[in-house]
Amino acid sequence: MKRRQFIQAAGATALSTPLIMAPMVNSAKAQAATVRWWYHFDNPQNTPNDLIAQFEKDNPGIKIQAESIPWGGGGDYYTRLFAAIVAKNAPDCAMVKLSSQAQLLEMDALEPLDGHIKNWAGKADISDNIWNVNKAQDGKQYYLPLQYVVLYLYYRADWLQAAGLQPPKTFEEFLAAAKAMTKGDVSGFGMRGGGGGHDNWAPFIIGNGATFAKGGMVNEQALAGNRFYVSLARDHKVTPASAASDGFRQIVDGFKAERTGMIIHHIGSANELVTALGDKVSAVPVPRPANGKGWTMFGDESNAVLSGSKNKDAAFKWISFLSSGGNNVAFNKLTGQLPVTTSGASSWTLHPKRFVDASAASLPLAGVLPDSPKTADFARTVWPTSMQRALLGQITSDEMMKTIEAHYNG
Amino acid sequence: MMDRRSPLQRLFELHLPLLVIVLFALGPYVWMMMTSIKTNTDIGAWPVRYWPQAFTSEHYHALLERTSFGGNLVNSFIIATGACMLGLSVSLPAAYAFSRYRFRGRRLLMTQFLVINMFPIVLIIIPLFVLMRNIGLLDTFIGIILGHSTFAVPFSIWMLTSYMNAIPKDLDEAARIDGATTLEVLRLIILPVIMPGLVTTGIYIFVTSWNEYLFAMMLSGQNVRTVTVALQLFIGEFSVQWGLLTAAGTLIALPVTLLFLLVQKRLVSGLTSGAVKS
Amino acid sequence: MTTASDTEPAPPLVLTPYLFLLPAMLVTLAVVLWPVAETVWMSLHNFILFKPRNVPFIGLGNFWRLLHDEVFWLSLGHSLVWISLVVGLQFLLGLATALLLNQSFWWRSLARSLVIIPWALPSVIIGLTWTWMYDYNVGVLNDVFLRFGLIDKPVAWLAQPNSAFFSIVVALIWQGFPFFAVTILAGLQTISAELYEAADIDGATRFQRLRFITLPAIADVIATALLLRTIWVANSLDVILVMTGGGPGYSTYTLPLYAFLKAYSGMEFGYGSALAIMLTLLLLLVVFIYVRRAARELDQ
Structure with a gap:
């Protein structure tokens, strides 16, 4: 339950309490070191050069x-990362994600950061x-959190209003809303059956008790949840x-x-959707089953120091x-995700408030996929292939x- | 050769069918080009906006000024040219040997070059990465050019051999009687006649190297990044930069097309222009 | 594989051809030999990339598993249909294009350059552009077909097994036919004009000229181009990977794609290597048949 608690706490702080900015100490020791750092940004027009310049100014002797x-x-x-290792x-x-932590640890590729973090x-x-959410199964800390997103439900506020409906909270309301918006060449729910769609599927399955x-x-709830999800396409x-x-x-x-009335995604698409649709788009947490439980996907990203590094201290500094x-706020402005620092979250202005609120309101439900070497293959092939076969009736x-059960526990 | 068909016949047997083929070839490219000069709002509109509300060059500006694309184009050009030169220079003598000599193990060796081509690259790429790392060729032009030669050389040898086989052997023998050495025969007799084949093979290597992604992705770092790898940077985890991507696609096809426009005259040389007669 | 000495009188042992071959051998073998040897080694082990500490030797276990893997057989079936359709249609369209482009007319150099464009684009762009054109919601194909009344509601081209398969085939024909056009065009240039003049004097029809002069003269080039293209198409997976990733379900799985997904998504390099080696062996069979047949003409 550690993860659940973190996420609630993060939500609480992100929403309300403006926290004190933690003082930053950058002791510029004289040392000559080049730190190689790998990253990926969605927009190639953004570069981390300003951050690097600032860091190198504060830390003469370290080149990034x-x-x-x-x-x-x-x-x-x-x-690339595995081959390089x-x-x-x-x-x-x-930059690394939790879904790869188990595989990287299996390769002995990660450096524990506990000692560094204690003095940071x-x-x-x-x-x-x-x-805690980023802690590995052996109890050590290998990941230094960097940014996050959480999945919620985007909906067409104007269409729902025209149908006289409230934004859906339960599976039943979700189905009713989808039916109300489906007419002509418009579909109520933009289901994602292709790669990465397990994020959108999980709220209905794990949220229902799988x-x-x-x-x-x-188990019975898992099967029922999936029958509901598949029936959205095949029956309804x-x-x-x-x-x-x-x-x-x-x-x-x-x-x-x-062409669709609802989709499940996170704050990363908020600005793009607002540009196209303006006030007609809004967001709420993903629907939950009648019994009130529920689940949504927490999308994490951290930095890690690789165990083969010869400049571990300098790398940790960076x-x-x-x-x-x-700096975390500046970084997230480049990636379009949300800052992990409580001080940064309190002053966040990159996205319209309703989407930041929907993210925060989703945090109590949010979790991650299991920290298992099998998760990567589940997300990339096992889930899409079996989901598509189910949607096609094969x-x-x-x-x-x-x-899916056989993949994880077969 | 004389064409005795009437203009109407030529219209239906030549111009119209070719026009259909050219339109088929061009259609998706034109669509891409149109997209690259639309604003982001027009790009995803439904019904499709064929004639955008406003034309814009913002994507090209962003591409060339705010990304490393210009430098990547240069890198790709160096690599494709290098692969082309390396490929042709080692393949031409090899093809000559296969075409003009009968020697022990000839067929085995020819087959061997095909087998090299048969192995899916995706599975040799990690061992190749380790190898390149050990000999210090990671993130260098030479490393990627060598990688590309794994498909360029076998292909060139086979294609050049078959083009050479089409040249009558009497030609070389006549020259030999006149006292020419083997290298002179290759340079003065074979080379001019085989030019169309050589150009085609060169274009093939250039194009394949220009478009190659996997070797370039694995073997290059920041120093020699190619356009195909740069393109991949426009396809992020949560967004696709359609404007940038289509602008880049439009530009990427240009050098190859221009190159072909320049060298295609060479395709009409060779035997038809009278090498045999003289 | 039979060596030259089985079927031919032993040729004199001259050094020249070997010297000519040496540079090509050095360049290719240096780069390919070690990685391929490594792949063979991996195929005999239960090698999972993220478990470098535990790589048990399992002999032919991966190959045994493969024979009982229904996805392997499915992918093999797809690959066969796929290769024959894609290579066959690329060739026919390429041949027609080359024959047209070999005639003289005022816009010939323009046409020659424009036709090459599909081939001048990277697979990633091709995959994305076609996926986008096929898009159910905003795709230009649906829009055009709707406007012309060819369909009465949008079609989800990539979401149904058969249409997904053929949609990708069309994209690949588009990508690859310029290769045949250019290659065959170059072959056509090596045909002596005298042959045609002689045929004209004999009053041959244009079809007869094509059948009895043109095609036999470029048979060797065509055969080689077909062989090389078959190998290339059999091994290529990038466009499928971008367009459907093998889906929906297993509908567009081919052998190299399956090997790729096993290796890079499941990190099962042992099994992926076994699949790759199986693909190579099957291709070798094709080549063997080709070389046996071609040997007769080549060795004249």
């Missing part, structure tokens, strides 16, 4: 060599619970005909083109620089859940 690595759906980035050519530090002045500006533990994907037909192949790009394009107060909804 930043390399942007193609994301390639996550595959290219991690292929195998060839003993890894960078000193890199910015430690208090990141809540204890954020630290777990990744043994038998957790084939409130999704576009292209749902089985739609990825992130397609659901956002469909929503922008006013990544801790990025996770401190104002397998039943229950068979799909058995496939």
Whole structure:
């Protein structure tokens, strides 16, 4: 339950309490070191050069060599990273996600940061619970949190109002809203059956009581949740005909083109959607089952120091620089995600307030996929393939859940 | 050769079918080009806006001024030219050997060059990465050019051999009787006649190297990043920069097309222009 | 594989051809030999990239598993249909284009340069552009077809198994036919004009000229181009990866894509390598048949 608590705490602080800016101490010791750092940004027009210049000014003797690595759906980035580790050519530090922590640890590629963090002045500006969610299974801290997003439901406020409905809170209300908005060539819900769609699916399945533990994907609630999700497309037909192949790009394009009434995504698309639709788009947390539980996806990103680095102290200085107060805010303005520092969250203005609020209101529900080496393959192939087969009617909804159960616990 | 068809016949048998083919080839490219001069609002509109409300060059400005694309184009050009030169210079003698000599292991060696081409690159890429790292060629032009030669050389050898086989052997023998050495035969007799084949093969290597992604992604770092890798940077985790991407796509096709426009005259040399007669 | 000495009288042992071959051998073998050897080693182990401490030797276990893997057989089936359709149609369209472009007319150099454009684009761009054109919600194809009344509601091209498969085939034909056009065009240049003049005197029809002069003269080039293209298409996966990633379901899985996903998504490099080696062996069979057949003409 550590993760749940963190996320609640983060939500609380992000929302209300303006925190004291943690003092930053950058003792400029004379040492000559070049720190190689790998990152990926969504917009190639943004560069971290200003942050680097500031850091190098504060820390004479440390040079930052930043390399942007193609994301390639996550595959290219991690292929490069793994290959570099195998060839003993890894960078000193890199942006990483929790879904790869287990694999990186299995390769002995991560450096524990506990010692460094203990003496780091910015430690208090990141809540204890954020630290806990990023803790590895062996209890050590390898990841230094950098940014996050949380998935919620975007909806067409004007269409719902015209139908005389409130933004949906439960699965039943969600279905009713989707049905009300489905007419002509408009579909109520832009379902994502292509790569990455497990984020949108999980609220209906894990939220309904499924777990990744043994038998957790084939218990009654898990099966019922998946039957509901599949029936949105197959029985109620409130999704576009292209749902089985739609990825992130397609659901956002469909929503922008006013062809769908609701999609599940996070604050990263807020500004793009507002540019296209203005006040007609708003957001609430994802729907929950009648019993009030619920779940949504927490999208994390951290920095880690690689165990092969010869400049671990300098590397930590750089990544801790990025996770401190104002620098973290500047960094997140480049990536379009949300700052992890409580001081940064209190002064956040990059996104319209209703989406920041929806993110915060979603935090109590938010969790991550299991810290298992099998998760990467689940997200990239097992889930899309079985979901698409279920949507096409090649397998039943229950068979799909058995496939997922077999992947994790077979 | 004389064409005795009437203009009407030529219209239906030549101009119209070719026009259809050219339109098919051009359609998606033109669509991409149109997209690259639309504003972001017009790009995702439905129904599709064929004629945008306003034209803009903002994507090209952003591409060339705010990303490293210009430098990446230069890198790609160096690599493709290098792969082309390396490929042709080692393949031409090899093809000559295969075409003009009968020697032990000839067929085995020819097959061997094909087998090299058959192995899916995706699976040799990690061992190759380790190898390049060990010999210090990571993130260098030479490293990527060598990587590209794995598909360029086998292809060139096979294509050049088949073009050379089409040249009558009497030509070389006549020259030999006149006292020419092997290298002179290759340079003075074979080379001019095989020029169209050589140009085609060169274009093939250039194009394939220009468009190659996997080697370039794995073997390059910040120093020699190619356009294909740079393109991938426009496709982020949560957004696709359509404007930048289509502007880049439009520009990427230009050098190859211009190159072809320049060298295509060469394609009409060779035997038809009378090498045999003289 | 039969060596030259089986079928031919032993040729004199001259050094020149070997010297000519040496540079090409050095360049390719240096780069390919070690990685391929490594891949063979991996295929005999249960090698999972993120478990470098535990790599048990399992002999032919990966190959045994592969024979009982229904996704392997499915992917193989797709690959066969795929290769014959894509290479066959690329070739026919390329041949037609080359024959047209070989005639003389006022816009020939323009046409020659424009036709090459699809081939001059990186696969990533091709995959994304076509995916976008096929898009259900905002795709230009649906829009055009709707305007012309060819369909009465938008079609989800990439979401149905059959249409997804053929949609990708169309995109790949588009990408690859310029290769055949250019290659065959260069082959056409090596045909002596005298042959045509002689045929004209004999009063041959244009079809007869094509059938009895043009095609036989470029048969060797065509065969080589077909062979190389088959190998290339059989191994390529980038456009499929971008357009559907193999989906919906397993509808667009091909062998190299399956090997790729096993290796890079599942990190099962052992099994992925076994799949890759199987693909190479199957291709080798094709090449063997080709070389046996071509040997007769080549060795004249």
